[in-house]
Every structure is written in C-alpha cells, then in structure tokens.
Amino acid sequence: MTLVKIPLKTPGTQWGGVVSDTPAPGGLAVFDDMVNFLCRKGRIITRPRLGSYLTPPDNARVRYMGTFLDAVNLYHTLMLTTQNAYMITNGPVANLLTYPLSGIATASVNTAGANYAVGDTGTIAGGSPLATYIVSEVDGSGGVVKFAVQFTGEAYSTGTNIATTVVTGSGDGAFTVDITAVNGFTDLSGTALPYGTAAILNRLYFANGSVPVLYADGETSVKVAGDVPGSAFFMTVNEQSLILANTVEPAPGIINSTNYPQRVRWSASGLPDEWDSTVDFTAGFNDLVEVPDVITGINTLGRNSYIYRTNGITVMYPTGSSGVGSLPFGFEDFSFAPLGVGNALPYSLATYGPRCVFVAEDDIYLFDGSTPQPIGYGNKKKIFKDLASASGDSVVGGILPVLGPNFDFLAYYLSIPGPDVAWVFGYDEKSWMRIDSASGFMTALNFVSVGT
DSSP, X not given: OOOOOOOBOOTXXXXXXXXXXXXXXXXXXXXXXXXXXXXXXXXXXXXXXXOOOOOOTTOXXXXXXXXXXXXXXXXXXXXXXXXXXXXXXXXXXXXEOBOSSOSOOOOOOEEEGGGOOTTOEEEETTOSSOEEEEEEEEETTTTEEEEEEEETTSOOBSSSSBOOOOOEEOTTSEEEOOOOBOOOOSSOOSSOOOOEEXXXXXXXXXXXXXXXXXXXXXXXXXXXXXXXXSEEEEEEEETTEEEEEEEEESOTTSTTOEEEEEEEXXXXXXXXXXXXXXXXXXXXXXXXXXXXXXXXXXXEETTEEEEEETTEEEEEEEOOOOSTTOOSEEEEESOOSSSSSOOSSGGGOEEETTEEEEEOSSOEEEESSSSOEEOOGGGHHHHHHHHHTOOSSOOEEEEEEESSTTOEEEEEEEEETTXXXXXXXXXXXXXXXXXXXXXXXXXXXXXXXXXX
C-alpha cells in the first residue's frame, strides 16, 4: 500500500509557520510549535526525506561541497572535510586530492662563494616531492646567498612556505648550502573550522586558517595560491581580486605565524596568485584598526564588498584608482560603536545573489547592502534559545534555492549543533520552520551537481 502525502490548506489563509512570542497564537494559520513541517506556497507539508549520499573515506566531518567550472568548461564538485579535499565523480565516488609541499627538502653543497650568481639553479637532494632551487640574491661581502625553492608543479617561494636560507663561508672560501622547506603538509587538519571559499578564474579557492590559501582547478591536486603570505578564515572576490579577511600570516606552522583578526588583504587585479604589492601595486592590505571588534565574515553584494564584524559592518568599495600609490579599495564603517548590528556567529553568514542573512546579538538579519532588516519575527525567542544551547561545533548558515527537482523553495537554513536542529526561513512565506534529523545536524549546505 502506498501512502500519499496530503498537503493541508486553510481556506483563505496562508500558513505562517511558528509564532512563539505571544501567549497563544490566534487563528488557524500559525502554530506555537511544530517540527519537520515546511510552509510553502500557502500550504503546510512534511519536509522531504533526507537520503544518504556519501561518507567521506577519511570519516571526517564534511565542511564544504561546491561545484565549479574549470578552464576547459568542465564541471567539478569539490568536497572538503576537516582532514582532506576530494573531487566527487559519478557514483558518487570521492577521489582524494594530493597536496603541495608534502615533504621537507634539504641539500648541502660545498662550493666557492664567487661561483654563485643570481639565477643559478640546482636540484635539492633528499626531499619529497622533487624540488629545485634558484639563487635569488648574493651578497659577496657578507658571504650570504638567498635561495628560492620550487617543488614539482609549484611556483618558486621564498617567504611563505620556504625558510630563508643563509649560507656561511669557511676559512678556505667554501661554504655549505642548507635549504629547508617548511610548512609541508599532507592533509588539511588544523582548526577544523568551516571554510571560506571563493571562485575566480575557473578555480575554487579555500582556507580556514589551518594551511595556506589553496585552490582546486579540476586537476588531481590542490595548489597554493602563489606567494600568498598565509591563510585566512573568510574570503570573497571583487574587482577581479581575491580578497581575504581575518588572516593568519605567515601560514600556520611557520615561525612567528600570527592571527590578524582585523586585516583585509587582496591579490593583484586579475592575478589571484600574486600578493606582493612591490610586484603588482594593485595588491595590498588594510587593517581596520579603528573598529573595536574583529572580522567575522565577508561577502560581495553588487559592486561593493561587506566586511562583517562582531558588532558592525564595514563597506569595502572599489575606488576606480589605477595609479601607483593609490589604493584600489576604500573602506567605510556603518558604525564605530562597540555595540551594534554585526555578524555575531561567524559561519551563520550565508549569501545568495544580491542578499545575505546573518545572526546578530539581538535578531537574525536580512541584508542587501542597504539597511539590515530583522527577520526573527515571532520566532526569535525559540531560535535564540536553541542558539544558547549550541555546543560541540560551529553554528552554520546556508541558503538553498531548491530542495530537489521541481521543488523550488528559496530558504535560509540555520544549523545548530547541540540541540541538533535547523531553523528554516522561507523567503516567500516570510516564516520560520524547525526541522531535525536522526542523522544529526548539518555541517555543510550547498546545491551541487555530479557528472561522470
């Protein structure tokens, strides 16, 4: 016997979801509590069944899934866990991606200092993967030579991933070269936080403060974003620049690695792997030293980017300036006050098209670049009660336009660990619903496609 799902509809009214801020909701259109029902197109229906999709081979927590188009117009779906990066192919099958700088390379060479010249190259023995060096600077008077190191398939690096090499002379004019590559990594372990992601030039860039900013381009490995000076927790794109916010410089694992929670850094325009402003003056950074809080997110709505802080929002806008010495971006704060509307829960921020949603201290807000609009409505008390019980992981927000084929349902999802529930805000109905699952809470939310 087949059971048919029958939608419920009230004559002349629209179902308004949960309303909990009054002693007893009036009428038949709202509930003081309900779980696992969705209000859609004026009807109340049970939520679609959640199916099992894919368990990561490393059995780690999935933090991100997203589909992007590569340089030859092929689609790829990237999955990031707390430990590894995978490309998902039809099946679905999780294909492990390899990592750059996965070993430590050291070489010792005895030679005369006079024989070194800028541009000289050689092979580093004993390392894995294969690496070579190129002489980048020679100071004959002090007997000092500096090297850049290149791992197979990667660009040369001198500061971010490679320790500066000093060569000291001996009495007979010969000296020893010791080249050591640091910050090698074989997985993505570290902070285990959700990832900041951004798509640019047919690549998907990502970071979460654990390793240098990386990108996937459809090949079998992830790659470091050129001479990026470290990692970051959030990122976006504007004016053809990759923009990082709340950075870690240099990358974790390198001596003196430091978190800069008020820093915004951007790559050269059209060159997301070029971060040195002495090479391309359109690259640079700005520290929001005048604000009393820290950066908790960043996105781009229209022509402007918005930097979300704990208690405020800063606008980052293109200046149109193209001369040497001029900044390509300007910054203006909505508020300098120590208290105000900001993104209090960093990973609650979710963006879809020209709008976004985030959780502040006093309400949940819908924002389109003008004035944040509170949307907690009659559900704020229950939502914040669940948020107060959050534990064990990060609160995560996401926006989906559909819930499957032929099921259009533009909604914001706020996943809360601890109570292991999600609050769902339907844009059309302007109402909230509460859902849960025996599988636990959601750690990543996106709409993806997987081909062959």
